[in-house]
Amino acid sequence: MDSVQQAAVVVISEVIGGRNLNQVLKQINQAEQLFTPQQRGALQDLSYGTLRYYGQLTRILDALLNKPIKDIQIRYLLLIALYQLQYTKAAQYAVVDFAVNAVRKINPAASGLVNAVLRNFIRKKKELLASVAQTEEGRYSYPLWWINAIKSQYGSEAEALLLAGNQHPPMTLRANLKRLSTVDYLTLLTQNNIQARLIEPDAILLEHPVAVDKLPGFKDGLVSVQDAGAQYAAGFLDVQPGMFVLDACAAPGGKSAHLLESADINLSALDKDELRLARVNENMQRLKLNATLLTGDAAQPSDWWNGKQFQRILADVPCSATGVVRRHPDIKWLRRLADIESFGQQQQQILNALWPLLEIGGKLLYVTCSIFERENQQVINDFLARHTHASQLPVTAAGMKQGQLLPTELHDGFFYALLQKKA
Numbered sequence: 001m002d003s004v005q006q007a008a009v010v011v012i013s014e015v016i017g018g019r020n021l022n023q024v025l026k027q028i029n030q031a032e033q034l035f036t037p038q039q040r041g042a043l044q045d046l047s048y049g050t051l052r053y054y055g056q057l058t059r060i061l062d063a064l065l066n067k068p069i070k071d072i073q074i075r076y077l078l079l080i081a082l083y084q085l086q087y088t089k090a091a092q093y094a095v096v097d098f099a100v101n102a103v104r105k106i107n108p109a110a111s112g113l114v115n116a117v118l119r120n121f122i123r124k125k126k127e128l129l130a131s132v133a134q135t136e137e138g139r140y141s142y143p144l145w146w147i148n149a150i151k152s153q154y155g156s157e158a159e160a161l162l163l164a165g166n167q168h169p170p171m172t173l174r175a176n177l178k179r180l181s182t183v184d185y186l187t188l189l190t191q192n193n194i195q196a197r198l199i200e201p202d203a204i205l206l207e208h209p210v211a212v213d214k215l216p217g218f219k220d221g222l223v224s225v226q227d228a229g230a231q232y233a234a235g236f237l238d239v240q241p242g243m244f245v246l247d248a249c250a251a252p253g254g255k256s257a258h259l260l261e262s263a264d265i266n267l268s269a270l271d272k273d274e275l276r277l278a279r280v281n282e283n284m285q286r287l288k289l290n291a292t293l294l295t296g297d298a299a300q301p302s303d304w305w306n307g308k309q310f311q312r313i314l315a316d317v318p319c320s321a322t323g324v325v326r327r328h329p330d331i332k333w334l335r336r337l338a339d340i341e342s343f344g345q346q347q348q349q350i351l352n353a354l355w356p357l358l359e360i361g362g363k364l365l366y367v368t369c370s371i372f373e374r375e376n377q378q379v380i381n382d383f384l385a386r387h388t389h390a391s392q393l394p395v396t397a398a399g400m401k402q403g404q405l406l407p408t409e410l411h412d413g414f415f416y417a418l419l420q421k422k423a
Contacts, residue, residue, distance in 0.1 A: 004039050005080055005102040008046040012076045015051060021330035050076075050083045052166055052329040055141035057082050059132040064117050064124075073106050074114065081118055085125075092122055141166055145337040146322075153373055157406075161371070164407045169326040171209040172199070172228045172411070174254075176287055177261045179222050188216045199410050200398050201235055203228035221287040226254045227324075229411035230369075234258040236395045236418055237312050237365045239265050245312040247291075248298040248354055251276030253283040255316055255367075260289040267291040268310075270298060299349045301357055309359035317347045319368040319375050323406075323413025344374045351383050355390070358421050363393070366417040371406060376415035383419075393418040 007028055014024045025047060029040050050057065057079045062068075069075045081099040084090050096118045103114045121128065132138030136147050140162040151158040173196070175185035182202050189196045194214070195207035205228065212218050212225060233255045239245055241264045247256045250269035260267055269291045271277040277293055284291055296304030298315070320343050325331050351366065358364050368375050384390055395403055395416050407413040 003098065003102050003105075004035075004042045004046065005077060005098055006105060007035075007043050008050065008080050009073050009076045009102075009106075011043070011047040012050055012080065013072060015047075015330045016076075016333060018334065020334075021047060021051065021328065045088070046080050046083065048329055049087055050080050051333065053083060053087065053141045054079070054329075054333060055137040055143070056132055056139070057086075057141075059135060059138040060086075060121065060128055061117070063128055063131060064120055069113075071107055071110065074103060074110050077103055077106070078114060078117055081114075082121060085118065085121060086129075096122075142332050143335075146332065146335070149337070149340075149372065161406060165325045165332075167326055167409070169324075169412065170228070170410060171206045172226065172231075173204040173206065173215070174202075174224045174226045174231055174258060174261075175204065176222055176224065176257075178287075178289070185217075185223055188222075192216045199228055201228070201232050203231050203411075205410065219286070224254060224257060224283070224287065226258065227412045229323075229405050229414040230254060231258065232395075232397050232405070232414070232416065233314060233316070233365060233367055234262045236416055237314055237363065239263045239312050241265065243311040244268075244308065245314070246270065246310045246354075246357065247314045247316070248350070249316045249318065250280050253280035255314060256280060256291055257283055257287050257289055259314070260284075260291060261287070265312075268294055270294040270296055270304065272297045299346070299353045301353055305357060309362070310357055311359055311362045313354055313358050313362070313364040314367065315350060315354055315364060316367040317350050319343050319347065319370040320372060321369050323369040323371045323415075326407065326412065340372050340374050343370070344379055347375060347379050348382060351379065355383075355387065355421070360421050360423050362421050364419045364421075366415075366419065368415045369412060370415060371404070371413045376404060377402060377417070380417045380419070389422045390419050391422055393420055 011024050015021050025044060029035060060082055061078055077099060081095055084095045085092060096115060099118060100111050100115050103110050137144055140147055142162060150162055154161055175182045186196060186198060186204055194210060196204050199205045215223055217223055239259055239262055244266045245259060247269045249271060250256045251271040251273060256267060256269045269280050274295050277295055281293055294304050320335055320340055321328060321331050366380060370376060380392060384392060395418050403416045405414045
C-alpha cells in the first residue's frame with residue numbers, strides 16, 4: 001500500500017465488516033514489509049482512534065455531506081482524516097493533503113469532494129461538534145443499544161462510565177515475586193528513568209506507557225504487563241502451596257502466571273485454542289514458571305479431565321469484554337445486544353461443567369471483563385439457585401461494588417465472584 005492512510009482504510013473496512021482489530025492489524029503489518037516502526041505506530045493510532053470515536057465521526061461526516069457517499073473506501077478515508085483533525089496534533093494542511101493524495105489512488109474524481117469536506121469541517125468545527133453532541137451516539141460514540149443498556153443498569157453513573165470507555169487505558173505492571181519484590185522493581189524503573197508508582201492491589205502504574213522491550217528485565221522474566229484490575233484474581237483465589245489449581249480459560253496466561261508467582265502450586269492451564277495456549281507457554285518460559293498445559297473446552301471436561309478434583313479453580317470465562325473497551329475499541333462495533341444473552345448462557349454452561357471438578361471446601365473464582373449484569377451477578381444468582389451446596393463469599397477492593405469493578409484511570413472493568421463448595 002502507498003500510505004498509512006490507505007492501510008487504515010482497509011483496517012476500518014475489515015473491522016466494521018466483522019473482523020477483530022488486532023488480527024487485521026497483524027495481518028496488514030506482516031504483509032506490508034516496507035512499513036517502518038513509525039508507520040506501524042501511526043497505523044495503529046489511526047485505526048484505534050477512528051474506531052474509538054466512530055459514532056461521533058460518522059455523524060460529523062453525515063452532517064458535512066449533501067448526499068451519502070456510495071464508495072465505502074472514500075467514506076472511511078474521510079472518517080480517518082476527521083479523526084486526525086479532531087484528535088491528533090497533525091497539521092491541518094498536512095491531513096487534508098494526505099487524504100487528497102490517498103483518494104487519488106482510490107478514485108481520482110473524488111479528490112475535490114474530499115478536499116471540500118475536510119476544509120468545511122475545519123471552518124465549521126465548533127458548531128458541528130456542538131450539533132452532533134445533541135445525539136447520544138454522537139456524544140458518547142457507542143451504539144444506541146449499548147448506551148441504553150448502560151443507562152438502564154447504572155443510572156446516574158452511566159455518563160461517566162461511557163466517557164471513561166473512550167479514554168486511553170493505563171499501563172500497569174506486575175513484578176515477578178519469585179524473582180524480586182514490587183518495591184525492588186519500582187526502584188529498578190526509577191534507575192532507568194521510567195516514572196511509576198504503586199497502586200492497589202500491588203501493581204505498578206506507569207506515568208507514561210513504554211514499549212515492553214524498554215522495561216528493565218522484561219525479557220528475563222522480572223515483570224509482566226497486566227491491568228491492575230486483573231491482578232486482584234490471584235489474591236481473591238487465595239492459593240496455598242501444594243494446591244492443585246485449574247485455570248479453566250487460561251490464554252494468554254497472565255492470571256496463570258500470577259498464581260504461580262504467588263505460591264508453589266500444581267497448576268493446570270486449560271484453553272481450547274491451541275494457538276492461544278502457545279502464548280501461555282511462551283509466557284511461562286519467559287517467566288521461568290511451570291504449568292501443565294491442556295487443550296480443551298472448559299464446558300466439556302470429559303474430553304480432558306483426569307478425574308482428580310481441584311482445590312481451586314479460576315474461571316475467567318469468555319465474555320463481551322465491555323470492561324476493556326478502551327483497549328479494544330472495535331468491540332463497540334462488533335458486539336450486538338443479543339451477544340450479551342448468548343455470553344450469559346455460555347458462562348452458565350462453563351460454570352455448571354466446572355463445578356463437579358472442585359473438591360468439597362474448595363473455591364472457584366468466576367471472572368469476567370464485562371460491565372453488564374447479565375454476564376456477572378445474574379449468572380451467579382442463577383447458579384446459586386440451582387446449586388444449594390454452593391455459597392458466594394465476599395470479595396472487596398477499592399471502588400468495587402458487589403464484585404463489580406468499573407473502569408477508572410487506574411484499571412479496566414472486571415467482575416469477580418468467589419464461590420465455595422459446601423458439604
